[in-house]
Amino acid sequence: MEEGMELSYKGFEDGHFNIVEGMIDWVRVIDRNNNILYANKKMCDDVGRCLEGEKCYNLLKKDSKCTDCISCLTLETGKVAKKEVVYDNKTYNVVSSPLKNNDGEIIAAVEVFRDITYAKELTKELNEKSRKMFSDIRFAKNMQSRMLPPKEIYNGLSLDYIYEPSEMLSGDIFDVYKINDRYTGVYICDVVGHGVSAALLTMFVRQTLRTISKNQFNINKIMKELHKMFLSLNLDSDKYFSVFFSIYDKQTREFSYVNAGHNTNPILISNNEISFLEAKGYPICNIFDNVEYEIATIKLKLKDKLSFYTDGIVEAKNHINEEFGEDRLIDIVKEGNNILLNVYSEVNKFSANSLKDDCAIMLVEVVD
Numbered sequence: 591m592e593e594g595m596e597l598s599y600k601g602f603e604d605g606h607f608n609i610v611e612g613m614i615d616w617v618r619v620i621d622r623n624n625n626i627l628y629a630n631k632k633m634c635d636d637v638g639r640c641l642e643g644e645k646c647y648n649l650l651k652k653d654s655k656c657t658d659c660i661s662c663l664t665l666e667t668g669k670v671a672k673k674e675v676v677y678d679n680k681t682y683n684v685v686s687s688p689l690k691n692n693d694g695e696i697i698a699a700v701e702v703f704r705d706i707t708y709a710k711e712l713t714k715e716l717n718e719k720s721r722k723m724f725s726d727i728r729f730a731k732n733m734q735s736r737m738l739p740p741k742e743i744y745n746g747l748s749l750d751y752i753y754e755p756s757e758m759l760s761g762d763i764f765d766v767y768k769i770n771d772r773y774t775g776v777y778i779c780d781v782v783g784h785g786v787s788a789a790l791l792t793m794f795v796r797q798t799l800r801t802i803s804k805n806q807f808n809i810n811k812i813m814k815e816l817h818k819m820f821l822s823l824n825l826d827s828d829k830y831f832s833v834f835f836s837i838y839d840k841q842t843r844e845f846s847y848v849n850a851g852h853n854t855n856p857i858l859i860s861n862n863e864i865s866f867l868e869a870k871g872y873p874i875c876n877i878f879d880n881v882e883y884e885i886a887t888i889k890l891k892l893k894d895k896l897s898f899y900t901d902g903i904v905e906a907k908n909h910i911n912e913e914f915g916e917d918r919l920i921d922i923v924k925e926g927n928n929i930l931l932n933v934y935s936e937v938n939k940f941s942a943n944s945l946k947d948d949c950a951i952m953l954v955e956v957v958d
Contacts, residue, residue, distance in 0.1 A: 616682070616703035619689060620646045620661045627698060646701075650675060660686040661699035668696055680707045727786070731759055734789055737796055739766045745774045745840040746958035752934045754949040761788030761831075762900045762950035765796055774838040775803050778898040778952060780852065781831040791831055794823070799835070809837060809848050809885050817881045820874050830875035834867075834898065843890045843956065848883035850874055854904060857923055858888070859895040864920055867896070895955045897923060899933075902947035906937045914940050929953055 610617040616633035618626050618641065629641035637649065647655050655662065660671035664686040671686045682703040689698040741750050749766045761781035769775055779795050781788040795816075802815040813835065834856060836847035849855070851873025855866040871883045890896075899919075906914040914937055922932050930953055937949065 615705075616701075618646070618701050618703075620699045620701060621697075622665055624655050624659075624661070633703070650677060660684060661701060664688050664699040665696055674706070675703075680705055681710050682706065727759060730786070730789060731755075734759060734763075734792065737793065738764075743957060744768055745772065745838065746843075746956060747774055747776070747838055748955045748957045749952070750930055751950070751952040752930050754934070754945070755784075759785055759789035760948045760950075761785075761792060762902065762948040763792035763796060764898060764950060764952045765799070766952075766954065767800055769803055769807065769837070770805060772840050773807055774840065775799065775835070776838060776896075776898075776954060777833055777835040778852065778856075778900065778950065779831055779833040780900045780948075782829065784948065787829065791829065794820075795831060795833065803837075807837060809835065809846055810883055813848060813850060813883055814881060817874050817878075821876055821879075825876065827876055830873050832873040834869075838890075840958075844887055845890050845896075846885055846887040848885055850881070850883060854899055854901050856899075857897040857920070859897065859923060859926070859929075860891060862924075862926070864924060890956050892956050892958075895929075895953060897929060897951065897953050899951040900948060902945065902949040903933065903937055903951055905947060906941045906945055906949075908940050909942060 610630045611632075613630060614632060616636070617628075617630040618633060619628040621627055624646045626641050626644050626646055629637075634640050641649070645655075646661060647653075647659075650656070658673060660673050663669070663671045665688070668688050670688075673684055675682050675684055683706045684701055684703050686699045686701045688696045689700050691697050735753075738751070738753060739749060743749070744766050745768055747766065751764065753760070753762070753764075755762070761784050762779070763781070764778040766774065766776050777799065779792065781791040781795070798816055798819050799812070802819070803812050806812055816833075832851035832853065834847065834849050834852040836845055838845050847867060847869060848871055849867075849869035850871045855868050858865045858867055867886070867888070869884060869886050872878060872881060874881075904914055904916055904919055908914075918936065918940070919933065922936055923929055925932065930951055933951055934949070938945065
């Protein structure tokens with residue numbers, strides 16, 4: 591053993607680094623010949639023998655030094671090195687640091703072993719739970735997409751749309767469905783928030799509206815029942831949704847509607863003229879025990895179009911925090927051609943393809 595190493599080791603025992611004796615981590619000092627000059631009490635007690643004088647690689651039941659020997663790397667470069675090793679079915683994170691003499695020469699490497707077995711097992715468990723959770727979310731997203739109405743004709747109303755959630759699961763939903771051969775339900779809904787809770791509420795809205803509007807044409811009765819069913823969920827006050835709900839009469843072409851707190855009024859395109867379907871009403875929430883909505887009715891004509899959308903369109907922001915707004919939306923709608931694609935393209939361009947909210951826009955046209 592070189593004299594410098596002996597002095598350093600003696601200094602180690604005389605008190606310069608005696609603090610390591612009280613550490614719960616393993617600590618050992620290794621020379622350039624892979625000899626263990628020192629091992630703290632915790633390490634020797636756990637291994638069951640005094641390790642001083644042994645080769646460092648004997649602990650891992652090897653006959654020669656490791657190919658990825660971090661103490662050698664530290665002794666050669668003077669840099670801190672790290673790796674993981676397994677001993678006695680436990681995983682340790684090993685950090686090797688240089689030990690220098692008074693002249694600044696590297697004379698040994700100090701290795702600290704920290705037991706990370708529990709952390710590794712916990713990480714593995716969390717990763718498995720995360721994998722299952724993401725698998726469930728992907729399944730839910732697939733289900734949510736499959737619940738969107740087919741792009742077809744419903745009692746003389748042709749349907750098309752673009753739907754883009756800001757996260758894997760969306761709080762926006764819309765639907766067009768036949769109540770019977772004469773009446774068609776049309777609505778767009780925006781649930782507060784995003785993610786799983788918002789997605790579950792969209793499914794509730796869809797299934798509830800389809801169920802309670804079977805052979806039911808009184809919009810206020812439908813909305814009252816929707817509100818009643820929502821109250822029965824006993825959700826917190828921060829869970830609520832807005833919905834613009836309407837019924838189309840194929841026989842008379844009358845389009846009757848209510849607005850339950852939906853802050854983006856649908857746009858009517860008729861004879862190249864643009865107008866909003868304005869109506870007021872409270873959202874579906876647990877603040878009110880009873881709700882009543884004012885029903886408005888318009889008469890549509892062949893080739894009339896209605897554009898429904900959520901606030902993710904008009905509230906999209908650019909790099910200076912400016913909103914896309916209704917004026918830009920109207921300018922695109924006025925052009926008349928490829929309304930859905932043009933709106934979606936311009937909104938994405940405006941926000942530099944970084945939409946922060948769910949994006950839903952639906953177009954229905956009277957074709958029969």
